[in-house]
Amino acid sequence: MDMVFHNQRNRMEILEVTQVAPTSNSQESTTEFRLPLTFCDIFWFKFPPVERLFFYQLDELTPACFNSVILPKLKRSLSLTLDHYLPLAGNLKWPPNEPKPIILYTPNDGVSLTVAHSDADFNILSSDGVYDASELHPLKPDLVTSDVSASAIAVQLTLFPNKGFCIGITAHHAVLDGQTTTMFIKSWAYICKQGNEENSPLPPELTPFFDRSVVKGPDGLDMLYLNQWLASSGSDSDTSKKSLKITTSAGGGAASDLVRATFEITREDFKKLRERVLPKLPDSGKEVHLSTFVLSFAYVTTCMVKARGGDGDRKVAFAFTADCRPRLNPPVSQNYFGNCNRPKFEVAKARDFLDENGFVFAVQKASGMVKALMERWVLEGMEKILSDCFDVLKEASESKLQIISVAGSPRFGVYGTDFGWGKPHKVVIVSIDKSGAISMAESRDGSGGIEIGLALHKHEMNNFSWLFPRCV
Numbered sequence: 101m102d103m104v105f106h107n108q109r110n111r112m113e114i115l116e117v118t119q120v121a122p123t124s125n126s127q128e129s130t131t132e133f134r135l136p137l138t139f140c141d142i143f144w145f146k147f148p149p150v151e152r153l154f155f156y157q158l159d160e161l162t163p164a165c166f167n168s169v170i171l172p173k174l175k176r177s178l179s180l181t182l183d184h185y186l187p188l189a190g191n192l193k194w195p196p197n198e199p200k201p202i203i204l205y206t207p208n209d210g211v212s213l214t215v216a217h218s219d220a221d222f223n224i225l226s227s228d229g230v231y232d233a234s235e236l237h238p239l240k241p242d243l244v245t246s247d248v249s250a251s252a253i254a255v256q257l258t259l260f261p262n263k264g265f266c267i268g269i270t271a272h273h274a275v276l277d278g279q280t281t282t283m284f285i286k287s288w289a290y291i292c293k294q295g296n297e298e299n300s301p302l303p304p305e306l307t308p309f310f311d312r313s314v315v316k317g318p319d320g321l322d323m324l325y326l327n328q329w330l331a332s333s334g335s336d337s338d339t340s341k342k343s344l345k346i347t348t349s350a351g352g353g354a355a356s357d358l359v360r361a362t363f364e365i366t367r368e369d370f371k372k373l374r375e376r377v378l379p380k381l382p383d384s385g386k387e388v389h390l391s392t393f394v395l396s397f398a399y400v401t402t403c404m405v406k407a408r409g410g411d412g413d414r415k416v417a418f419a420f421t422a423d424c425r426p427r428l429n430p431p432v433s434q435n436y437f438g439n440c441n442r443p444k445f446e447v448a449k450a451r452d453f454l455d456e457n458g459f460v461f462a463v464q465k466a467s468g469m470v471k472a473l474m475e476r477w478v479l480e481g482m483e484k485i486l487s488d489c490f491d492v493l494k495e496a497s498e499s500k501l502q503i504i505s506v507a508g509s510p511r512f513g514v515y516g517t518d519f520g521w522g523k524p525h526k527v528v529i530v531s532i533d534k535s536g537a538i539s540m541a542e543s544r545d546g547s548g549g550i551e552i553g554l555a556l557h558k559h560e561m562n563n564f565s566w567l568f569p570r571c572v
């Protein structure tokens with residue numbers, strides 16, 4: 101890992117802020133479309149939005165070519181894609197007579213689109229790092245939220261003259277999860293690459309499924325979560341309680357002195373990690389779920405706890421989100437639009453990871469968490485999970501606890517997102533710098549490895565990059 105630290109003052113010019121609406125040709129876009137929120141959506145009610153950037157390298161891309169070819173194609177295809185994803189052109193609203201907020205699309209709604217030019221160093225920002233986390237912030241669009249309305253998504257297209265461009269998408273987590281966000285972006289890319297034909301259907305694997313009745317959970321969980329969110333607002337006034345405005349406080353503050361880097365765990369590394377851990381597991385690991393996810397999560401967690409060091413008694417919460425679609429009974433289509441996931445987390449002592457057998461401990465813990473999802477009801481324990489999350493977030497904000505969670509997934513296949521100009525040079529999740537999360541994606545070269553994105557304090561990043569090749 102190259103530990104040269106890059107810090108640059110990047111210059112950015114916003115050229116246009118506009119709304120992209122579904123095409124008026126589509127029959128659906130001329131009528132209202134409502135979607136209720138399920139308990140899975142309301143769980144995420146005020147969590148910070150998820151911000152993704154897709155960097156496309158196009159050497160010699162001139163402003164003229166960007167403005168006359170790329171920009172019109174991206175805008176037109178976004179509009180056509182919204183015909184299939186009307187709720188994303190809409191907003192979260194809370195009508196006075198409704199017990200909970202809804203997603204509402206009304207004709208003339210659209211997605212906020214920002215167009216910008218940047219003189220920042222494309223090569224650094226789309227590299228494996230290390231650079232200031234805040235350098236990415238000008239590239240992500242801000243989700244518009246207020247007391248009475250919250251956008252579902254926002255999009256930004258940024259040109260880096262003679263280098264390429266970047267597509268930024270910010271998603272309201274109560275509207276869509278990572279599975280749906282990536283399906284939407286792939287649909288947009290598909291339509292763009294196909295040449296923007298009107299009324300053309302999406303292939304089955306990209307066609308969203310809007311029937312909310314298939315996600316069934318324990319009765320009353322939606323209102324339980326909503327009431328917990330309202331109680332957490334700290335306000336007695338009904339208007340501010342019911343406000344749809346998102347502040348970053350729910351997931352911790354924004355980055356100020358964090359740096360970012362990407363680390364890869366290759367297929368060969370996984371082989372080595374398996375070989376090292378197996379002899380140390382009871383019954384030669386027969387009962388342990390040794391997937392690449394479990395190995396990566398356990399390995400990175402161990403390195404992160406060691407990178408922070410300190411008191412062995414301090415608490416560490418390690419958490420991930422599981423996709424419930426295949427695990428519900430009956431299973432729900434992967435095309436289900438919205439949130440169909442559950443967080444899973446456990447709290448341990450730093451000592452358990454700092455120990456000589458820290459990695460073995462982490463593997464057993466992560467394996468147990470994944471196995472519980474398979475062997476028991478996938479929604480077990482959901483009644484307590486939001487209040488437990490609030491407790492953990494509070495302790496983390498008081499620096500009493502280190503949270504390590506996972507955003508994204510190697511299954512999303514983000515590097516397959518081709519709008520017609522090739523696959524992305526780099527995909528990052530900007531919002532990990534607010535949440536203490538690591539990000540995961542498949543390796544870009546399709547070699548079966550996993551890419552891990554980190555945003556850490558500089559000294560922890562130094563420690564991490566020293567430890568990463570030699571932690572086990």
Ligand SMILES: CC(C)(COP(=O)(O)OP(=O)(O)OC[C@H]1O[C@@H](n2cnc3c(N)ncnc32)[C@H](O)[C@@H]1OP(=O)(O)O)[C@@H](O)C(=O)NCCC(=O)NCCSC(=O)CC(=O)O
Nearest residue numbers: 150277278391392393394421422423470506507508509511
């Ligand atoms: C709970 C899990 C993380 C556990 O993963 P595991 O891989 O350990 O376990 P598993 O039983 O699911 O899979 C076992 C093996 O089958 C393979 N496998 C199974 N299903 C697969 C699929 N659909 N695509 C590709 N591979 C698959 C796995 O790669 C693994 O093999 P091998 O060992 O070879 O790997 C996962 O099941 C899961 O739900 N992933 C999705 C998480 C997710 O949606 N995150 C985003 C949350 S939203 C969010 O964070 C915000 C956002 O992103 O916007």
